[in-house]
Amino acid sequence: MARNEQLIRQHKLLQLLEFSRFGSTIDELRTELISDLGLTTLHGRTVRRDLEALEASGYGIRTETLERGKVYKLARNNKSVHEIGISATELISLSIGRELLFPLLGTQYWRGIETFWNKVKDALPAGMYEHYDRYRKTLHVFGTPSKTYEQHEGMLKTINRAILEHRIVEIQYAPVGKPVSTRRIEPYGLAVYQSSIYVVAAAPEVENPAERLRNWKLDRFRHAIALDEYFKPDPDIDLSDRLGRSIGIFSGESPTMVRIQLGDRAAAWVGEDPWHPEQKLESQSDGTSILTVPASHPREVLPKVLALGTEAEVIEPEAFRAAVAEAVQSMAAKYR
Template sequence: MARNEQLIRQHKLLQLMEISRFGRTLDELRDDLVADLGLTKLHSRTVRRDLEALQAAGFAIQSEVVDRGRVYKIGQFNQNAVHEVGVSATEMIALAIGRELLHPLIGTQYWRGIETFWNKLQETVPDGVYDHYQRYRKTLHVFGSPAKSYEEHAGTLKTINRAIVEHRVVEIEYASVGNPVRQRRLEPYGLAVYQGSIYVVAVESGIPNPDNQTTGQRLRNWKLDRFQSAVALSEYFAPDESVDISKHLSKSIGIFSGENPTSVKIRLGKRAAAWVREDPWHPEQRLEPRGDGAALLTVPASHPREVLPKVLSLGLDAEVLGPAEFREAVAVAVKEMHRLYQDDGESSDDSAGT
């Protein structure tokens, strides 16, 4: 059998034993391998050799005799060292993937924690376990994360984090896109990572509230990239204990989350409907068939700018039906794009440089 097939089989063996609290017999492991890997046949002797090879590599595979026969399961690497964490190759792969997805945090205190923990794991696990991890890790590649880092914002992030824990008001200089720098005072409740960017979930302090909005309704997500400075003041605020940040962030398809999102209806053609089925926009979306593969999508959104890029990416295969504010936002964008593309691109570029 080819080496990569043996590697896949042994990795599946480890997974089967990791999820089995009471262990599995050789025959049970063989049957599970045949079913999970789509094999036509597999001898118990092959499974035994794989187990012996994994034990020789340093995996803490234990066996004991029970009523149904001898069972095999994963044990701890060092059961006497209560402060050590036993980690499997499968768990190392999961951690490695998560680490790569969090690359935008490089330079922050969070990344330093990730790196020190990762380094400890690599030093702790037996060489055979680490070698198995390295070989199997090559089967999965992670890419597409934003090419950015918050290293320059490490000091600001520390200040915000301390203010969240201590419930302190933060004075910031904030530069929204296209607007001058403004001084703001925030009551920060938490941090959120969305599509590789960090946001501070906060209420703006000292702003009148004539409509008597709740704290949840007044929460806004402030992008850390736009912070020019941040100072934790000697001024404290009483946090609203009813605020649920996770709930606040889950109510919309984008980062413009709010207490009362709008249900947006979008007509999708056959191809667009298929794409949205493959990659849903939101856990609570509804996709109603309309014949010939088309569908009506209903999805929560708190701001037209959340819907705009998604709809435009689908071209003529998507149409916002309502509410009017969201439909108008797309219409205005399409009109402006039409005006832009009426001119010859090269001549427009030449005139821009003169």
């Protein structure tokens, strides 16, 4: 655990030095580390040893004596963006990606995006930036949600630390339509789905191994604290594989294959904007098509089918068909 904590400290030190324009003293770095990592104590000698370890690893850390004392700075890379040959097209792609990640505003991830973007702009010759700016105005990004996670920055830091150190986290969680409850979770990672951040974590009180790992929406967290209790991660859990098994966020061990009959227009739309990489779309003799997609919960299918209106009908399994039928009947009653 000590080795992991050292790596976390050193990574945070690099971030602090990157953001510090005029350098930072040992005491200033120590104070920031305690605040950002939620530590109780940290000796200045530990910070100095971490800086020496980073310098020995090849990072350009230099010192300068100012009125407030000896400060540490991160030396600039001697290779500029212009020297690595970035093109206007690459700049456009980078700026589009930046706009698509706007929901991460206020998080450490967004600060990393912004600092890198500003470095790129500062290193560009004026003529190249003008060329980029002229062509960037031909392409606009729409449809990204206006939500951000600025209010969750502190909780994200706590959860990130708990993921790296395998700590149990105590949270106050407010599911939609239910009262706030205090829960203990074992966090494995974070996932971004449709501009929302989810914490992939196990619920230790659940005995069935197939149901312990769940996705907790960060918007519903009211409080989070990393406890001085640790858990042993399951080595068989592969988050990338697990999260990619279904069309939505309710991913599980064994998703259900859902068959949906589509009209010709709906089939064209789903062909243009696939629901899942492994979906199958088969044309039928009557002009319709059968879409087969994996889903772990009826709520993943429901909004997509309703969005297609009369152009879509869930065929099987019965539980998914019944869920859509119930929603349609309830809606019809309201519109009578």
